Amino acid sequence: MTTWESACSAIEACLRHGVREFVVCAGARNAALVEVLARAEAAGQARLWRHFEERSAGFFALGRTMATGEPCAVVTTSGTAVAELLPAVVESFYQGRPLLALTADRPERFRGTGAPQAITQPGIFGEHAGSGEISEWKQRGPWHWNVELEEEFLPGEWTPPAESEEITIPPPNFSVAALALWLRDDLYRGLVVMIGDLEPEDHEEVFHFCIALGAPVAVEATSGLREALGELCLPDPDRMLRERPPGKLLRIGGVPSGRFWRDLEDLPETEVYNITRTGFPGLARSCEIIVSPVARAIKGLGAVEKAGDAFDYFRRTSRCAGEIEDALEAHPDSEPGLLRVLSAYASTGSSLYLGNSLPIREWNLFAQRSKPVTDVRANRGANGIDGQLSTWLGWTADVEDSWCIVGDLTALYDLAAPAWLGQIERKGRMLVVINNGGGQIFSRLPRLDAMHERAKELMLNPHELRLDGWAGMWGMNYLRIEGEDGFDALEPGEVPMVVELIPDAEETAAFWKAWDARG
Structure with missing residues (x-):
């Protein structure tokens, strides 16, 4: 089978198996797959997304599975490109999402030779993904299909498959x-x-x-x-x-x-x-x-x-609720205090993405409770901070007025994510970064007090970075909020906005000290 025939066969199998969205990270080795996908898109049988970085692409594809409930494929070239998908594959495994890693590879004869762009791809995801021909995939979790291709190919004819296969997923057996x-x-x-x-x-x-x-x-x-x-x-x-x-x-x-x-x-x-x-x-x-x-x-x-x-x-809920209100009122410029104000604004959006540990916990405890916020997502399968912005952008690609609240290190983990903005809905999009100068969730670990000062620094990853330059690089508006009065300028618009929320460090420390000292 020629490279062109192999590429046609692979994409036709994906389409027949119900895969309709593909996130493409193009390279020389997967060029034949890209060519067939472009023709499938022109025929109205596929929706394509593109990105230059595989880790972000994997998480964007994960977000698409959240949005649609349907499988989404991320298509990579050979070499270490496939390895960049591991974090997204792990997350989709623990979330039970139908993410397909469709990875191009050099022919098997190159494995173990040290030849350029040749690594051992089969089995690279271990227990976190099934592997083999796509016809074996039941779409209960991630799948890896490694397609061996020669680099050179001559494009030929391609006819879209007439219809999809009926994917039968047996319901789980259980008794209540x-x-x-x-x-x-x-x-x-x-x-x-x-x-x-x-x-x-x-x-x-x-x-x-x-x-x-x-x-x-x-x-x-x-x-x-x-x-x-x-x-x-x-x-x-x-x-x-x-x-x-x-x-x-x-x-x-x-x-x-x-x-x-x-x-x-x-x-x-x-x-x-x-x-x-x-x-x-x-x-x-x-x-x-x-x-x-x-x-x-x-x-x-x-x-x-x-x-x-x-x-x-x-009987105790009213007392606990009152303690929360008193603590927030006493420390309005603390991180929890600013999040309470922020939650009133974010509740007006169409959806909310929280990433990851500290924003989720603080929202659960301190966000407003009067207005329902029903469309809320997070990546909590593996509890990691990888790819959070990319997942949010994939999940809300077609949605206006979408909000995301993340910590500063979480944002720094995914700096290439805004490259998606040219392909998705931009109106009313709000990215709030709580910049507390590092991984402050670790500052609340009891064992941190007993650790060496250098160890504390290594745990917290302190920094003095600002995000206005990053926002400008991607054409986003920027707003810096350092106190409750700063929210007066918070107004979603046609252009996505980065909101850098700067809690008062001393007031935040005082808040948590008082919080932990409650009788």
């Missing part, structure tokens, strides 16, 4: 009978629901389930239900649950980001039941798990009996 009994038994031990990230189609079923159950809920913003569940929500769940751990905890959706979830490793007396579409329990200890699309499992439970609040968590 044991969970239904578990939800009724021993409620005197205290039942709490913990909700991680949900797919949009899960929102309604989970909302009605929680209302009917009537149990206290620790809910993350990425569930899309943080504001909607109102009085059922614990305002400071990590502290409240640590003070009196429940006997039973039902986790719904993705793995939660809160500290108490990690504390469960050392609380075997708390029984944990999981409903998750990915199949990951999120804990190393023993727990029960149902692997299913969340809405399907919840619907299978049918009507549930009211569980109530055996441990009187609700």
Whole structure:
């Protein structure tokens, strides 16, 4: 088979298998694939995106799978280009997203020779991606298809495939009978629901389930239900649950980001039941798990009996909520104080992306609760800060008035991401970077106090960078906010805007000192 025939065969197989979006990182080795893709786009059978850097491209493709629920391929050339996809493939593995790595390669005879652009590609993603012919892919997670091609090719005729194959993904086998009994038994031990990230189609079923159950809920913003569940929500769940751990905890959706979830490793007396579409329990200890699309499992439970609040968590919620308000009012220019003000503006957008650990935790605790923010995403599969901006831009490529809130190091990890702006919707796009001068999430680790000063510096990665030059480089507007009054100039427009939010370091330290000292 000639190089042209191999390229045609590969792209035709992708199209038949339901892949309609391709993120292209072009090079000499994958030029034949690029040529066929261009013809597929002209025939209306493919949507193409392009980028010069594979790591960003992989995360943009991941974002597209979030947006559409359909597979997206990222197409690379040979050599180390494929290795740049590893972070996005790992993230998509833990999120259960259908990301296809379609990687061009030199023929097998070059492997192990040290010849230019020849590495051993097969198996490079290890357990994090299936591999082989695309016909074997069930689209439950990432897949790697390594296509061997000669560099020279002569373009010929190409006819688009007439129709796609019917991809049959058998539904997971599960039973909710044991969970239904578990939800009724021993409620005197205290039942709490913990909700991680949900797919949009899960929102309604989970909302009605929680209302009917009537149990206290620790809910993350990425569930899309943080504001909607109102009085059922614990305002400071990590502290409240640590003070009196429940006997039973039902986790719904993705793995939660809160500290108490990690504390469960050392609380075997708390029984944990999981409903998750990915199949990951999120804990190393023993727990029960149902692997299913969340809405399907919840619907299978049918009507549930009211569980109530055996441990009187609700009685303490008003006090905890009041403590949050008092702390924010006393430290308005602290990082949590500025985030509270920011959340009122961001809630007017069409969607919100949070990346990563500190913005997510601070939003969960301190963001406004009066206006629903239902379309919220984050990369929490592997809890890394790689590719956050690229994922956001891929997820919201067709969406106006989209907001993203990240930390400074997270932004620095993905400086090439704004190259996507020429291909996506720009109107009302707001990128907020909380610039606290380094990895300040580590400053709150108790063990940091006992570490050597040089070790502390290495942990925090302190810097004095400003982002106005970076914004200008990519044609974005720029606004620097250093206090509450600075929000008066915050106005989305036709041109994307970078908002650099600068918390007062002393006030932030005072906030957390007071926060940690609560009785």
